[in-house]
Amino acid sequence: MIEVEHLTRRYDRKAAIEDVTFRVETGEVLGFLGPNGAGKTTTMRAITGYIPASEGRIRVSGFDVFEHPLEVRRIIGYLPEHPPLYPEMTVRGYLRFVARIKGVPRNGTDDEVTRVMDKVSVADVQHRIIGKLSKGYKQRVGLAQALLNDPPVLVLDEPTVGLDPKQIHEVRDLIREWSGRHTVILSTHILPEVEQTCSRVVIISRGRIVAVDSPSNLVQQLRGADRTVIEVVGPREEILARLVSLPGVLNALEKDSKNGEWRIEVETRTGEDPRPMLARAIVEGGWGLLELGSSTMSLEDVFLELTTEDQTQPRPGESE
Amino acid sequence: MRNVLAIVGREMRSYFTSPVAYVVLTMFVLLSGVFFQAILSQVVRYASFAGPQPIDVPGLVSENFMGTLSVILLFMFPMITMGLFSEEKRRGTIELLLTAPLTDFEVVLGKFFASVSFYAVMLATTAISMSTLFIYGDPAWGPIATAYLGLLLFGIALLAVGLFVSTLTENQIIAAVLSFGAILLLWMVEFLAGNAASTAGQVLSYLSVVNHLEGFMGGVLATSHVIFYLSLTTLGLFLTYRSIEAMRWKA
Numbered sequence: 074m075i076e077v078e079h080l081t082r083r084y085d086r087k088a089a090i091e092d093v094t095f096r097v098e099t100g101e102v103l104g105f106l107g108p109n110g111a112g113k114t115t116t117m118r119a120i121t122g123y124i125p126a127s128e129g130r131i132r133v134s135g136f137d138v139f140e141h142p143l144e145v146r147r148i149i150g151y152l153p154e155h156p157p158l159y160p161e162m163t164v165r166g167y168l169r170f171v172a173r174i175k176g177v178p179r180n181g182t183d184d185e186v187t188r189v190m191d192k193v194s195v196a197d198v199q200h201r202i203i204g205k206l207s208k209g210y211k212q213r214v215g216l217a218q219a220l221l222n223d224p225p226v227l228v229l230d231e232p233t234v235g236l237d238p239k240q241i242h243e244v245r246d247l248i249r250e251w252s253g254r255h256t257v258i259l260s261t262h263i264l265p266e267v268e269q270t271c272s273r274v275v276i277i278s279r280g281r282i283v284a285v286d287s288p289s290n291l292v293q294q295l296r297g298a299d300r301t302v303i304e305v306v307g308p309r310e311e312i313l314a315r316l317v318s319l320p321g322v323l324n325a326l327e328k329d330s331k332n333g334e335w336r337i338e339v340e341t342r343t344g345e346d347p348r349p350m351l352a353r354a355i356v357e358g359g360w361g362l363l364e365l366g367s368s369t370m371s372l373e374d375v376f377l378e379l380t381t382e383d384q385t386q387p388r389p390g391e392s393e
Numbered sequence: 394m395r396n397v398l399a400i401v402g403r404e405m406r407s408y409f410t411s412p413v414a415y416v417v418l419t420m421f422v423l424l425s426g427v428f429f430q431a432i433l434s435q436v437v438r439y440a441s442f443a444g445p446q447p448i449d450v451p452g453l454v455s456e457n458f459m460g461t462l463s464v465i466l467l468f469m470f471p472m473i474t475m476g477l478f479s480e481e482k483r484r485g486t487i488e489l490l491l492t493a494p495l496t497d498f499e500v501v502l503g504k505f506f507a508s509v510s511f512y513a514v515m516l517a518t519t520a521i522s523m524s525t526l527f528i529y530g531d532p533a534w535g536p537i538a539t540a541y542l543g544l545l546l547f548g549i550a551l552l553a554v555g556l557f558v559s560t561l562t563e564n565q566i567i568a569a570v571l572s573f574g575a576i577l578l579l580w581m582v583e584f585l586a587g588n589a590a591s592t593a594g595q596v597l598s599y600l601s602v603v604n605h606l607e608g609f610m611g612g613v614l615a616t617s618h619v620i621f622y623l624s625l626t627t628l629g630l631f632l633t634y635r636s637i638e639a640m641r642w643k644a
Contacts, residue, residue, distance in 0.1 A: 084643075121492045124644050147494040157489035159403070161410045173399040174493045218489070 074099045075120060075226065075256060079129035082115050089115040090280040092129070097273075099225075102252045104271030104288075105260035108380055112280040113260040114154050117230050120258070121151045133226055147176065150224035152232055156215025160204030164195055164214055167203055168221065175222045189217040192247065208235040216244070227251065229259040233266060245270050264376060278380040301339045301347055301367050302328070307360030309335055315358055321347060334363060396495050400503025401510060404477070408511055417472045422518050424465050425458075429522040432457045451532030455523065459540040459610050462519060463547060463603060467576055470548070473511055474555030475569035477504045478633075482640075483563040491641065501556070501633050508552045516544060536612030543609025546622035547602060551576055553629025560636040576602075 075097040082089050090112035097103045105113050118124045120131055122142045131138040133145045159167055168186040177185045190196040193213040198206060203214060212235045219227060232248070233241045248270045251257055261267060267274050268288045276284040276291075284291060305312055309327065312335065316325040321342045329336035341347040348365055355362045408414040433454050440448045481487040490500050526532050555572040562568050583601040598604060602625070605618040 118488075118644070123488055123492045124641050143494050143496065146492055149492070151492050153485065153488045153492075155485040155488075157484070157486040159407065159484070159486055161407055162403075166406070170399060170403045171489065171493070174396055174490075174495055176494055 074132075074134055075258065076132045077116070077120065077129070078131070080116065080119060080126050080131060081128040082112075082119055082124065083127045088127075088280055090119075090277075093277070093280075093282055094129075095275050095282065095285055097256055097258055099256050100253045101273060102248060102257040102259070102271045104267035104274045105258060105277065106262065106264070106267055106274055106376060107260075107277035108262065111277045111380070113277060114230055115280075116277070117151075117228050117258065117260060118153075121149055121228055122146055123151075123153075148224055149226045149228055150219035150221070151227075152215050152219040152229045154230040156211055157218070158203045158211055158214060160202070162203055163200050164190070164203060164206075165199040167214065168217060171218045172221050177222050185221060189220040192220055193217045194243070209237060209240055212236055213240070213244075225255055227255055227257045227259075229257065231261055232259055233261065233263065241266075276376060276379050283379045299341050299347065299367065301341065301351060301365065303337045303339060303351060303355070303362070304334060304364035305337065305355055305360055305362055306334050307355075307358070312355070312358070312360060313337070315354055316351070319350060319354055321345070321350075396499045397503045397506060400490075400495075400500065401507045404504060404507030405510055408507070411476075413472060413476070414511065417469055418515060418518070421465065421469055421515050422521075425462060425519050426522060428461045428465070429454075429458050429519075432461065433525075449532075451526040451530040452536060455526060455532055455537050455540065456610050458519075458522070459537075459544065460606075463544060463606055466515075466544070466548065467551070467580060468573070469515070470512075470551045470555050470576060471569040471572040473508050474552055474559050474572060475565045476559065477508060477556055478559040478637075479562050479565050479568045482560075483565075487640070488644075491637070497634060497637050501630060501637065505549075505553060505556055505630060505633075508556065509549055512548045512552060513545075516541065516548070533612070536610070539609045539612050539614050542614070543606050543618075546609075546619060546626075547606055550602065550622040550625035550629065551579070553626045553633070554579070555629075557629050557632040557636060560633055560640065 077096070078094050080093040081091050093112070093116060095103075105116070107113050115124070119126050120133065120138065122138045122145055125139065134148055136144045136148075138145050159170075162170070165186060168189065169182055172182045172185055173179075187196070190199055193216050195210060195213050195217055198210055203211065206214070212232075216229070216232060219229065229248075233244050236244060245266065248257060248259065252270075252272065259266075259270070272287060274284070274286065274288050274291060275282055303316075309330075313325050313327065316322055316337065316339055322339055323342060324340040326338045326340075327335055328338050339347070339351060346367075348367065352362060352365055436448075436450055436453045436457070439453075440450050478487070481490065491497070523537065554575055555568075558572040558575060559565075559568040561571065579600065579602045581601075583598040583604060585597055599621075602622075605621045608615050608618050
């Protein structure tokens with residue numbers, strides 16, 4: 074369990090993060106989402122004890138990071154933003170070194186190193202020099218390092234950067250596998266990653282938390298209306314007028330046109346699926362229906378909406 | 394202790410996988426060999442002109458050789474310490490060390506003992522030259538032992554200073570130049586004194602790192618000089634420790 078209370082971190086009076094408060098329950102995977110420079114890395118560095126907090130306090134499994142730094146560091150596996158690798162060492166040599174400073178017993182070191190290498194599939198390059206590896210391998214060696222000594226808490230700063238789609242998939246599977254047993258905080262700006270791996274999301278912007286909730290709730294909360302996109306052939310004015318007159322339709326907007334084909338976005342009140350009704354209306358009007366699709370608001374839209382406008386007041390119900 | 398040893402081990406392996414260690418060692422072995430030969434032939438020539446009074450040839454050679462070594466070493470120390478923290482900062486690996494279950498002090502000690510171990514290897518190579526004195530002569534053990542002890546203390550003090558300097562920058566070259574400057578200052582400080590009779594002059598000449606070596610070279614083991622070097626070492630390590638603490642605040 075990780076408890077962050079009123080965490081503030083200043084650099085020369087300028088706050089990188091301000092009054093950040095959130096909790097991560099044991100076994101939960103929490104996604105940290107925010108644009109570059111929002112304060113994700115600063116928050117993670119404060120949790121791992123790399124940097125001290127200017128104000129506020131952090132407890133990991135009940136240990137205060139400031140008062141018991143060694144106990145906290147013993148239970149955290151940390152992958153920093155830039156994987157901390159020694160380029161002149163071999164993969165195995167590097168992991169052996171990290172295992173030693175993390176307190177893995179000497180006679181168990183080899184087994185433990187082999188275990189984490191298998192987890193992130195880097196065993197095939199174990200005798201290669203780290204400096205000569207591809208970015209994807211380096212990232213995975215960084216991840217392997219965080220897993221040494223099987224820490225109950227994992228703090229991963231952008232764990233999938235530099236990986237190819239197959240490897241990203243593997244890492245996400247790994248993270249899902251950990252949930253339940255491990256407490257995980259991961260930061261990312263890849264939104265599908267959060268939707269697929271995290272049970273809860275913290276959206277942070279300009280050093281402040283703007284939303285904490287599950288991915289689906291966030292989408293629900295911000296979505297005032299359903300949007301449906303229709304592609305249709307026929308007279309523009311008539312079609313628009315007919316659509317707006319339908320029950321439950323809030324608005325119909327022309328998006329695009331070519332050769333008498335119209336792309337229209339229809340906003341309807343949330344609830345019943347409006348598509349059968351829309352299709353019937355168009356067919357009954359004698360026009361040609363080319364395409365009909367729903368466009369629900371994605372987490373990406375939520376993210377953009379929350380982080381682009383100037384948010385000084387949190388919206389009701391968003392912060393814990 | 395185990396943590397300190399882990400860092401020392403990694404650092405030593407890292408020294409010997411980079412060309413720097415080999416360049417420094419080669420230069421040192423070459424220079425010390427050349428100077429040993431020069432001193433030896435000079436002392437032998439001097440002895441042949443000296444007349445009836447007997448001259449302790451091996452003693453004179455070793456005393457002069459050790460003195461020369463101290464000067465060569467002044468140029469080598471910055472190269473031993475330049476990368477210790479600056480490289481960790483540049484590569485971001487410092488974040489690993491400072492978030493692992495290690496105390497900052499263990500990190501500092503690990504780095505320090507690594508540089509001392511490397512220095513010990515350097516000093517050990519001079520045994521090759523010194524052994525010729527034992528093969529062809531019968532020098533007194535005492536002065537040689539104190540001279541080595543003196544060089545060791547002198548070395549650890551300046552390595553501690555260099556260690557501190559390497560925490561100040563991410564650039565190895567800047568670290569090397571800065572520590573070379575600091576070492577030169579600690580060496581030359583007595584020339585700044587000018588009038589050694591004044592109090593300021595006495596203080597400045599006390600601060601000179603080379604002055605304290607003379608006793609050791611002559612076979613005298615004086616506590617005050619040992620304390621001087623140990624104090625300088627402690628100061629260097631303390632500043633390194635504080636500098637790492639400050640690094641956390643700035644990171």
